[in-house]
Amino acid sequence: MALAQVESLTFSYANTTQDVLHDVNLSVEAGQFVLLIGQSGCGKTTLLRHLKSALTPYGTRSGVVRFDGRALADVPLAEQARRVGFVLQNPDNQIVTDKVWHELAFGLESLGVPTPVIRRRVAEMASFFGIGEWYHRDVDTLSGGQKQLLNLAAVMTMQPDLLVLDEPTAQLDPIAAVDFLAATKRINDELGTTVLVTEHRLETAFPLSDRVVVMSAGRVVADATPHTVGAVLARHADPMVTALPAAARLALALDGVDNSSAPVSIREGRTYLRQKLAENPDSASVTSVPDLRYERGLGSHAGTSTDKTSVSTGIITANDVWFRYERNGDDVLRGVDLEIRAGEFACVVGGNGSGKTTTLGVLSGLHKPYRGKVRILGLDPVKAKGMELFRAGLSVVPQDPQTLFMRNTIGDDLDDAASRQYTDRDERREAVERAAATAEITSLLSRHPYDVSGGEQQRAALAMALLTNPKLLLLDEPTKGMDAFFKASLAEVLQKLVDSGMTILMVSHDVEFAAAYTSRCLLFFDGGVVAEGTPREFFAGNSFYTTAANRLGRGLVPGAVTVTDLVDYYRALSAESV
Amino acid sequence: MRDADAFSSLHPAVLFGYFVLIVGVNVVFMHPLVLGISFLGALAYAAYLVRWAGLRKLLPGLLIMMVIAALFNPIFNHRGVTMLFYWNDNPITLEAIIYGGVAALMIGSVLLWFVSYNKVMTSDKFLCVFGHVVPALSLIFAMVLRFVPRYFAQAKRIAAAQRGIGRDVASGSWYARARHGSAVLSIMLTWALENAVDTSDSMLARGYGLPGRTAYTDFKVRERDFMAALALGGSGLVVVVAIVAGVLHAEYFPAYAVGDWSVAAWLALGAWMLICAAPLLLGLREEAVWRSLRSNL
Known part of the structure; x- marks a missing residue:
């Protein structure tokens, strides 16, 4: 049985007639790491907010949202507060109190948990996330990445079964974003917490996910594994194709939609590219392959x-x-x-x-x-x-x-x-x-x-x-x-x-x-x-x-900076060896 | 965050009780010896906490206030039987001068105790004390402490951003500056209101508003806190009883008279001295322990 289930949900905001969600079906199994993607404004956030009564927007809706087998409306608010954790986009706005330790305790205070239990839970989470060092600090003194990690930890103290994250890394720098997503993956792996996350950083998020759900204009248009979702999107000529990780785009360009297991991480992509290049028996002797380093200035517009x-x-x-x-x-x-x-x-x-x-x-x-x-x-x-x-x-x-x-x-x-x-x-x-x-x-x-x-x-x-x-x-x-x-x-x-x-x-x-x-x-x-x-x-x-x-092609395709460079190089190579 | 010293690491309730007792006695009971001891204790402890560098900034203001208190009383208060001279046709009395001096001591020691209070009772300790009394108030207090610095930082960012598109708060005509200043405020207000929606979502998502909210504090009551509460509370009781029973008393008008010096009075003064010196003694004792530990290494 699915932990959370959305059944033919249609929704429009109050005073508007346009459906933000249209007949959406989504079922999240316990323990999964589900990535929800789609262009800005496709209804991702609206969908996520339907998973918790306290955040559900006002408007007209039909369809049912179920949590743990029951209609969400029948799940008491206290149980929802505890079992469904939410982390939103802006790290600063979500923090309520002035001290790290107080923020960690906030949720448990709301639930009326006695002090000794709070102390223990807070200690556990602070240890899990390595917060110990800044446990006594003012939240002002934290970096953006630390703040968002604090928001995550503050939700995890309640030991939720489902963790919902709405573009949690949008305001973070790339390194903090990778750290944050790694922390969610760790929660998923080590605690078995179910994760549902929306992200724009697909390069990082794809390799972590068990499942990728794609939304477009209020509908779910694809629901597949990270390795196959690219092909599904390409078959529908969905614009999200251009947002896929570089490795997946490369595989799509070289193999078309037939590849049933496209690479998504850099590591997989390099293995894949090595194989593809090896298919050309005498690639090493090819001489007329363009050396990308000195040709085709990408930024040719102005003063190089x-x-x-x-x-x-x-x-x-x-x-x-x-x-x-x-x-x-x-x-x-x-x-x-x-x-x-x-x-x-x-x-x-x-x-x-x-x-x-x-x-x-x-x-x-x-x-x-x-x-x-x-x-x-x-x-x-x-x-x-x-x-x-x-x-x-x-x-x-x-x-x-x-x-x-x-x-x-x-x-x-x-x-x-x-x-x-x-x-x-x-x-x-x-x-x-x-x-x-x-x-x-x-x-x-x-x-x-x-x-x-x-x-x-x-x-x-x-x-x-x-x-x-x-x-x-x-x-x-x-x-x-x-x-x-x-x-x-x-x-x-x-x-x-x-x-x-x-x-x-x-x-x-x-x-x-x-x-x-x-x-x-x-x-x-x-x-x-x-x-x-x-x-x-x-x-x-x-x-x-x-x-x-560039990281995909390092040592294999000299000087490639974009996926197009890799594809061009491969095509030139193939043409040469024919 | 590290505690300021050994005394500061006591439980906030003990600390708060301590400051209530000491400031309370200071304000209510105008006894020259009691206030003198308190002043010396406060000065020594403040000097220990903020060092000379910190004290140097405070002392001029403190002295001015004390001098004003000492001077104003005889100028405006003409009670007392021992008239010394006339000043602007007004009698200046010995009693009023003494009373002024004692009032100056009172003001000085209360201010100095507040210097220490600020170092010792950080916001989270204050919250811990009041969280148990009024949980809702303690949360509001924590939120204020979170938002005030945040708003200041945002106001700075807004002013910088405005400057970037050619509207500088710090230059231009008086009128232009006022207009740009009000623009910053207005942007600030919109920003605060819009972003508060996120904060309220985050609170609701974590179950805020459910019945039976508890107030968590990060402070534990240790045996040391019991001992300190017992010692300080006991001494405090001796002092308060001595004051109420009239063992320690001081009169200024019509004539200056400080109570008889019975054994009980000396006992009470000793207890008071212990109270006033306790923070410093605790700190010095711990430092001595550290030194001996280090020399044994």
Whole structure:
């Protein structure tokens, strides 16, 4: 018998007629690790929220949700609180109290568990998750990854049978995300807890899952193992195919939909690729295979590093910049040297705490370096008075778009943002429409900024920044929490801006995005730039901090950065040997 | 988090009781010797906890307050039989001067005890004490402590983000700055309200609102806490009884008179001295133990 069962569930939110869920059937067996995927807005979250009465949204519904054999409505709330654990997307918003230990105890307090039992359960969970070291800390002092792990542990103290996670890693950096998902897998493996998780990080989540359920426009369109779901999607020509892990996409491209066990992890993918290459008996003697390292510049749009000499001055230059937040603190920037030329789409990548975001702060004059020189748009941000820098054409899109929204509609917010540049009302309306069209949010202008998805909020923030008529755009983690489709469309928007003459510098953890769309990448480590180059040079030169496709092909396909590179190489090889 | 010293590691209930007793006696009972002992004890313990560097910042303010208290009383209070001189046609009496001095001691020692209180009674200890009395209040308190720093951090982020699109709170005309400042507030408000929905979901998902909520504290009652409560409570009882029974008493008006010095009075003063010195003694004793352990290694 299934632990949780959704039977022909149809649901629409109050005051709307459109079904968010349409005849959804899903059955989760005890002990399974189920991955639920689909484009943003496909109804994943709405479906998950139906698994707990306390979170079920208001609206019209038909169909039944069963938990442990009973209709969910008949399961007492206390039992639901205990047996169904929920972790939501935003790590900060979920934490209620100020101390780690208190947060761990919160659920058990609600259930009225006596102190000695709470002490024991909290101790067990803190040990299981390795929280012991920060057990007495204030939650303020934790990193995002630690906060989300705390949220997970705070749910696990109640010893739930079913753990429901709604995009738990969307706000985390890649390393924290991998750690978090590994922790959920450990819970599944070692405690036997059933896990149902929605994720956009399929590269990591696929290998962990027993089952992948795909939703599209409120329906379940595929329900298969990670190894076969790619073929199912490809047969339906579902757009989710493009979001699959690199190994699965490679297998689909080479074998079509017939492969009954496509690789999903890098390890499986490398084994698979080795076999495929070995099928060509004399592959080693092939000479006319393109050496990808020096051909086909992916980022051919703007200044590659070879024409460094042709452009004399950069729109941003930083020479030996040192910065620390506090006089007695550690240096955050330790001699940053960088140059960004006009018309580039440059991306700074690097781990947490490497100084990426701080660099943006220094460039925009928010932080004052204590040593070194910065020139930006011909000005010195340390000496620039007031808003001089911004009048000269600088605009910064913050990491969290919610720091910009103040009005009841996105349109009003855009209008506000335009009020400085455009005093004439008609001109202003035109400018707003233009910016909205560029950022592809024209259809959202009458919506409340908090009612649209994270990806849409990011684009609204971009539109606000555009209304200041910038020449240079700084972006901080623009792809945070976005699914593959939003990323692709954001890339298109940014490319259009670059084509129209704008310079873009973004800071990101998103290696895949940087590889696929930017014209130059800079790797930050320990407060400085340690490597740079066009995405192709850059990622082909890295071995670990690189794209999944590069890791797949390392040592097998020289210089491949994208799955297309791998496929092209293989095809060229096959053609040669025929 | 590490406790500030040996005394701080006692159970919060004991600590809270201690501070209630000591501040209570200080405020209610104006006895020059009692207050003098209390002042010295408070000064020594505060110096031990925050060191000279911490105390140096506090002392000027403290002294000013004490001087004001000592001066204002004789200027505005003209009771007392021993008139010393006239100042602006007002009689200045010896009794009022003494009373002012004692009041200054009282203010000084209460403030110094609060310096220690802040170091010793961290928010979670306070919560532990009140969690048992009013569980709902203790949760609200914990949430406030969580959200206040969070809101400040967010306000900072908002101001930085606003600056990034050319609206700086710190520059421009007076009017522009006020407008940008209010924008930050308004953004903050929207953000807080919208994100509180997540928090409430997270609380509901973990069973908040079910009947019979308990209040968990991370503190255990140990034998040491019983001993301390017994010793401090016993001494406190001696002092309070001595005060109520009039064994220890002080009068200022019309004439200054401090009670007879019976054996009982000295006993009560000794008990009071023990109370005031207890935190420091506990701390010093533990440090001595550490030193001896280290030298035996």
